[in-house]
Amino acid sequence: MLRQISSSTISLLLLVTLSGRGLADQILQTSGFSTCLGDSNITVQNLDIQYNNNAKTVTFNVAGTSATTMNVTATLNVTAYGISVYQNSFNPCADSTYVEQLCPVPSGTFSASGTQSIPSSYASMIPSIAFSVPDISAQATLELKALDTGEDVACITSSVSNGKTVSVAAVSYVAAGVAGAALIVSGAAAIGAAAGGGSTAGSGTMSPSFTEVFTWFQGIAMNGMMSVNYPTVYRSFTKNFGFSTGIIPWTAMQTSIDNFRSVTGGNLTADSVQYLQNATLVFGSGSTVSRRAYNGMLMIRDSISTSQSNATTSDATNSTSTIETTVNGIKAYVEELSVPQANTFMTVLLIVACVIAAIAVGILFFKVVLETWALFGSFPKGLVGFRKHYWGTMARAIVQLILVLYGVWVLYCIFQFTNGDSWAAKLLAGITLALFTGVLAFFTFKIWQTAKKLKAMEGDASALYENKDFWLKYSLFYDSYKKDFWWLFVPAIVYMFAKGCVLAAADGHGLTQTVAQLIIECLMLGLLIWNRPYERRSGNVINIFIQVVRALSVVCILVFVEELGIAQTTQTVTGVVLIAVQSVLTGVLAILIAVNAIIMCCKENPHRKRRKEAEKMNRDLDNLTPLDARNSLLMDPTKLNSSTTSYEHDPKAPLVKTVSEDDSFLNEPANPYSGATPMRPYTPQSQRPFTPENPFPARPFTSNSHRTLRSMDSHENLVQGAAPLGGEGGSPPQQPTIPRIPPQYGAGGGYRGVAY
CATH class of the missing domain: 2.60.40.770 (Immunoglobulin-like)
Incomplete structure (x- = not known):
C-alpha cells in the first residue's frame, strides 16, 4: 500500500512532521x-x-x-x-x-x-x-x-x-508557549484594569484571548479521546496537547496517587503506574x-543466521515479561501519556491545585513588592488601583481558571464516577464539580439579576459595561461581547458542559460520541454566525473560524468510526489533512497573539473608552458655572449632540427630553441660581444676539433646555399695595429715564432688567 x-x-x-531528526540512518x-x-x-x-x-x-x-x-x-x-x-x-x-x-x-x-x-x-x-x-x-x-x-x-x-513521530516534547512546549503568550497579553490587560480601577480583565476583548487559545488546545486533545480507530499519526498529534487538559506525565505524582487509592478502596492489581510501565497497549480492534x-x-x-545460547538465562526470560491490555477512548489517551485511567481525575485535581497555588503566590508576591515600594519610595499612581482591588484580582483569576477548565472538569469527574475505584476520589470529584458549577451558577444568577434590574430602571443592560462596579465584578464573563449580547456567556458554559458530559458518558461508543459532538458544534457555530456577538470584528472572524474548524474536525472524525468501515488509507489521509488544518490554525493564533500585544499598547478597550468618556462628561456637568460656555443654556444643542458618542446597539433617545418643571435644569444643584425666579416670562422678542454692541444679551432658551415657568402670581403680589409712582396731589407720575451709557455701549439696548 x-x-x-x-x-x-x-x-x-512530511509537511506535518514536526520533529526534526536530520538525515539520520x-x-x-x-x-x-x-x-x-x-x-x-x-x-x-x-x-x-x-x-x-x-x-x-x-x-x-x-x-x-x-x-x-x-x-x-x-x-x-x-x-x-x-x-x-x-x-x-x-x-x-x-x-x-x-x-x-x-x-x-x-x-x-x-x-x-x-x-x-x-x-x-x-x-x-x-x-x-x-x-x-x-x-x-x-x-x-x-x-x-x-x-x-x-x-x-x-x-x-x-x-x-x-x-x-509528530508526538514530540518540542510541540508541547511550543503550544504551551503560545498559550503562555496569550496569558501574558491577557494578564497585562488585567493588571492594567486593576491599576486603573477597572477595565478589561481575564479574556479581554481582543481575540484571540487566553481563553480562546487554551480552549482550542483542549478541543484538539478532546478530539483524541473519542472511542474511534484513529490513524497512528493523528493519535500521536493529539498527545501533544494533553497538557491543556491537565494530563502531565509525572511518575512520582502517579506513585503518590496509587498509594492514596490503595488506602481508599482502589485496586492496583491491573491499574497502577507500575502495571502500566510494563504493559502493552492494544488500541481498538487490536490493529x-x-x-x-x-x-x-x-x-x-x-535469510537470517544467528548466534545462539543454549543456556537458560533468567534475565532474558523474566526481565521483559509482557502484559497486554486493550484500550480505547479516554483510557487510551491518558494511558498513552503514562497516566493510569483510575488516576486521571486525581492527576488533574493536583495539577489544578498547583496552578491555583501559583496564581495566589504570584499575585501575593506582586502585592508585597508594591507595598515595599510604597514604604521606601514614591508609589506610582497608576498602580494604586491594583492595591485597592488586590483580592478582587485574585478572585477574578481563580474564577477565570474555573471557566477555562469547566468543560474538561465535567469530563474527568463523570469519567471518575464511571471508571474510578477509590471512594475518596469519587467524593472529591463530586465536591469539586458541585463547587465549580456552583461558582459559575452564582455569577450567572447575579449577572442575570443585575441585568433584569437595569432593564427595569433604564430600559437596557448597558450599565453592565458602563458602571465601574459591575464591570469589575462581572466583566470577565462578557467583556468580549457587544452590549446586546452580554448573555452569550450562558450558552458558552452550557456548550462546555455538554461537550464534556457527552464525551465521558458515551465513552466506548464512538459513533454516538461523534454524532452528539457534531450536533453540539454545529449549534454553537449557528449561534455565532447568526448573532456575531463579539465587540470587535476580528473577534467575530476568529471565533467563527475556530468554530468552523471544530465542526469540520468532528466531521473528519466520523471517517475514523469503525462501524462505518472506511478504508484505512482514507482514514490516514483524513488524519493528515486534519493535522494540517489544526496546525495552520494554531500558527495563525500565535501570529495574532503577537499582533495583539502590539495593538494593546496603542488602542484602548472600547468598553473602557466609552465608560471613561461618560465619566468625564458627568464630571464636566458637575463643574459647570452660570457663565460657563459649556452650560447647556448657552451651548448650541446641535454641537452638544455632535460631541456625544453614539453606539450602534444603544437605544436611540434625544439628549435632553421635555420633563416637568420640577426637573428643570434651573433647579439643578450645579446651578447657583437654582432658587432665582424671573421677573417676567420669557418672550422670543427679548432674545438678542451676542455682539460687541450688546454685551449683556438675554440668555437664550431652547425647546430642549427650558420648561414652562412657574405662575407669576407670587411675583405680582410683591408690588400689590405699594404707593403709586409720581408726585403728590395727583400730579403725573415721574417717568422713568434712561441711564446715561458710555458711547461704546450706546447702540446695544442696555440692561433690560430681566433676572437670570
Whole structure:
C-alpha cells in the first residue's frame, strides 16, 4: 500500500512532521508486541528487531519458552495502512533461511540474538517512504506452524516504527508557549484594569484571548479521546496537547496517587503506574500496539543466521515479561501519556491545585513588592488601583481558571464516577464539580439579576459595561461581547458542559460520541454566525473560524468510526489533512497573539473608552458655572449632540427630553441660581444676539433646555399695595429715564432688567 499513496499525500505527511531528526540512518524497528493466539505451545517473552536500510543489516534479540521440541515453519506478513505489502513463508531449517535456535525449537527456555546482512533483493522490497513518513501505520505478524501437522503453535504481532513521530516534547512546549503568550497579553490587560480601577480583565476583548487559545488546545486533545480507530499519526498529534487538559506525565505524582487509592478502596492489581510501565497497549480492534517498557517483536527476517545460547538465562526470560491490555477512548489517551485511567481525575485535581497555588503566590508576591515600594519610595499612581482591588484580582483569576477548565472538569469527574475505584476520589470529584458549577451558577444568577434590574430602571443592560462596579465584578464573563449580547456567556458554559458530559458518558461508543459532538458544534457555530456577538470584528472572524474548524474536525472524525468501515488509507489521509488544518490554525493564533500585544499598547478597550468618556462628561456637568460656555443654556444643542458618542446597539433617545418643571435644569444643584425666579416670562422678542454692541444679551432658551415657568402670581403680589409712582396731589407720575451709557455701549439696548 505504501507504493499506492500519492506523492501529494506523502508531501503532506512530511509537511506535518514536526520533529526534526536530520538525515539520520534509515531504520525500521519493532515497537511493542502482543500475542494473537491463545494457549500456544510457544511463548515469546522478548523480541526486539531493528533493520538498518543503509547498512542492509538486521539486529535482533528474541527470547521465549516452548512446551515441546518441534520443527516449525514461519510465515511473516507485513501490512501498511491496512494493505499487505509483504508476505513470505520460510523454514528455519532450510539452508537459505537457517536459524539455528529455531531448528528445531527446543523444549524449555530459548534465546537468540545477533546481526545478519540482508540481500539487496529483499531490501529493495521496502519502499523508501517507509523511512520518512512519521508514525507509519504498519504491523508485522509472525505465525509459527508445526511442520508435520500444520497446526498453529505461536502468533505474534507488532507495530513497525521508523523512529519519526509528530508526538514530540518540542510541540508541547511550543503550544504551551503560545498559550503562555496569550496569558501574558491577557494578564497585562488585567493588571492594567486593576491599576486603573477597572477595565478589561481575564479574556479581554481582543481575540484571540487566553481563553480562546487554551480552549482550542483542549478541543484538539478532546478530539483524541473519542472511542474511534484513529490513524497512528493523528493519535500521536493529539498527545501533544494533553497538557491543556491537565494530563502531565509525572511518575512520582502517579506513585503518590496509587498509594492514596490503595488506602481508599482502589485496586492496583491491573491499574497502577507500575502495571502500566510494563504493559502493552492494544488500541481498538487490536490493529495497533504500543509498549510502555521498551520491548518489541517483528520479523524473523528472510535469510537470517544467528548466534545462539543454549543456556537458560533468567534475565532474558523474566526481565521483559509482557502484559497486554486493550484500550480505547479516554483510557487510551491518558494511558498513552503514562497516566493510569483510575488516576486521571486525581492527576488533574493536583495539577489544578498547583496552578491555583501559583496564581495566589504570584499575585501575593506582586502585592508585597508594591507595598515595599510604597514604604521606601514614591508609589506610582497608576498602580494604586491594583492595591485597592488586590483580592478582587485574585478572585477574578481563580474564577477565570474555573471557566477555562469547566468543560474538561465535567469530563474527568463523570469519567471518575464511571471508571474510578477509590471512594475518596469519587467524593472529591463530586465536591469539586458541585463547587465549580456552583461558582459559575452564582455569577450567572447575579449577572442575570443585575441585568433584569437595569432593564427595569433604564430600559437596557448597558450599565453592565458602563458602571465601574459591575464591570469589575462581572466583566470577565462578557467583556468580549457587544452590549446586546452580554448573555452569550450562558450558552458558552452550557456548550462546555455538554461537550464534556457527552464525551465521558458515551465513552466506548464512538459513533454516538461523534454524532452528539457534531450536533453540539454545529449549534454553537449557528449561534455565532447568526448573532456575531463579539465587540470587535476580528473577534467575530476568529471565533467563527475556530468554530468552523471544530465542526469540520468532528466531521473528519466520523471517517475514523469503525462501524462505518472506511478504508484505512482514507482514514490516514483524513488524519493528515486534519493535522494540517489544526496546525495552520494554531500558527495563525500565535501570529495574532503577537499582533495583539502590539495593538494593546496603542488602542484602548472600547468598553473602557466609552465608560471613561461618560465619566468625564458627568464630571464636566458637575463643574459647570452660570457663565460657563459649556452650560447647556448657552451651548448650541446641535454641537452638544455632535460631541456625544453614539453606539450602534444603544437605544436611540434625544439628549435632553421635555420633563416637568420640577426637573428643570434651573433647579439643578450645579446651578447657583437654582432658587432665582424671573421677573417676567420669557418672550422670543427679548432674545438678542451676542455682539460687541450688546454685551449683556438675554440668555437664550431652547425647546430642549427650558420648561414652562412657574405662575407669576407670587411675583405680582410683591408690588400689590405699594404707593403709586409720581408726585403728590395727583400730579403725573415721574417717568422713568434712561441711564446715561458710555458711547461704546450706546447702540446695544442696555440692561433690560430681566433676572437670570
